[in-house]
Amino acid sequence: MNIEGRQHIAILCSRLDLPGGIERAVVNTANLFAEHGHTVTLIILDSTKESFYPVDRLVHCVNHPLTFGITTDGNKLSRKIKLLNDIFTLKKLLKRYYPDIIICSEYPFVVGAILAGGRKDSLVFAWEHHHHAWLTKSRFWNKLSDYTYPKTDAVICLNNEEAAHYKKNCQVAVIPNFVSVQEDGIKNNDNKTILSIGWLIPRKGIDFIMQAAKTVLAANPDWTWKLIGDGEMKGAVMDFISSEKLEGRFVLQAPGSANIDDEYRNASFFVMASRFEAFPMVLLEALSHGLPCISFDCPSGPAEIIRHGEDGLIVEKENPVALAEAIEQLIDDNSLRQSMSEKAVINIRRYAPDIVYGQWADLFNR
Secondary structure (H helix, E strand, O other): OOOOHOOOOEEEEEEEEEOOOOHHHHHHHHHHHHHHHHHHEEOOOOOOEEEEOOOOOEEEEEOOOOOOOOOOOOHHHOOOOOOHHHHHHHHHHHHHHOOOOEEOOHHHHHHHHOOOOOOOOOEEEEEEEOOOOOOOHHHHHHHHHHHHEEEOOOOEEEEEHHHOOOOOOOOEEEOOOOOOOOOOOOOOOOOOEEEEEEOOOHHHHHHHHHHHHHHHHHHHHOOOEEEEEOOOOHHHHHHHHHOOOOOEEEEEOOOOOOOOOHHHOOOOOOEEOOOOOOOHHHHHHHHHHHOOOEEOOOOOHHHEEEEEEEEEEEOOOOOOHHHHHHHHHHHHOHHHHHHHHHHHHHHHHOOOHHHHHHHHHHHHOO
C-alpha cells in the first residue's frame, strides 16, 4: 500500500470535547492526514462529536456511542451481550465507511476492530497514548487485548519505553506526537511567571507542584506561578492558596480557549510534576514557544523530550525538593534561561509535522 495513494484513514476515538493532550493529539493528527490529501474520518465512539480543538473542515466527524460493555450498567452477562452487539455495530460502521486504514486510539477499539474483522479490508493499528502501567484492565479485557493486539498491523507507541512493553508479541512502531515551531519562540525571559498546565488530578503531581510552589514563592516574592487546569483536586489547590496566603501569586486558572499561545508567551519557563506520562503534549508546546522546561524523570516521555541541560532540566521523580531547587536555578540565572530558550526552538524541530508525517507514511508503506 502506498501512502501517496491518498487512502481513506479512519481514526476510532473517544470524546474530543475535553482540553486534554490526547484529544489534541488525535485532532492534530487527523488534520495532518487531511492536509496531506487523505480522506479522514474521525469515528467518535462516545457521547458527542463536539471537539475542544479545531478540526480541519476536510475531516469528516461522525458520532456513534459504543461502550463495548465497559459500563456500570447491568450485570456481567448483559455487559458481555453489549460487547457483542457493539462489535457487530462497529462491523457495520466499518463496512459503511470502508476505510483503507483504521487507527484505534483506545484498547476497547482495538479489540472491537479486530473482532469485527477490520483487517479483512483494512490495515488496523493500535495507537497507544497512555503509560501502559497506568491502564488497569479486568482479567477479561487483558485476555482480549492479549489475543487481539498481536493481530494488528502494528502497535504505535509514542516513545521507546512504551514500545518495549509490546515488542514481545506485536509489531511495534514509535511515532511521537508533533508540534509546529513558533516563529516568535525565543523568549526574552523578562516575565517572572512560572507556568504549569494539566488536569488537577494526583497523576499530574499537583501535590508536588504545591509543595514546590510553597518553597519557591516564599523565597522569590516577585515571581508568580500560574497553574491552568481543572479536576478533582481543585478544592485542594484553592485551600492551598488560601492557607499559604498566595492569592495573586499562585494563580489557578480554568482551561478556556483551545489557543493558549499567549499563556506560553507570557511565561518565563514551564514546570511539570507528573507521576507518569506517555508523551506529554504540553512539553512539546512549551518548548515550541521557547520555554525552558523542568520535569520529573517520570515514566515515560519527559526524558525523551527534554534535553537535560540544553533546553530544560530533568530531576528525580516525585522529589518536590529537587523540583524546587531546579526552579530556583532557572530563576537565579537569566542567561541560562535565555540559552535554553534558544536551544528549545532548535531541538523541538525533530517533532515538526512533516517529520512526524513521514514516520506515519513509512509505517503505512511498510
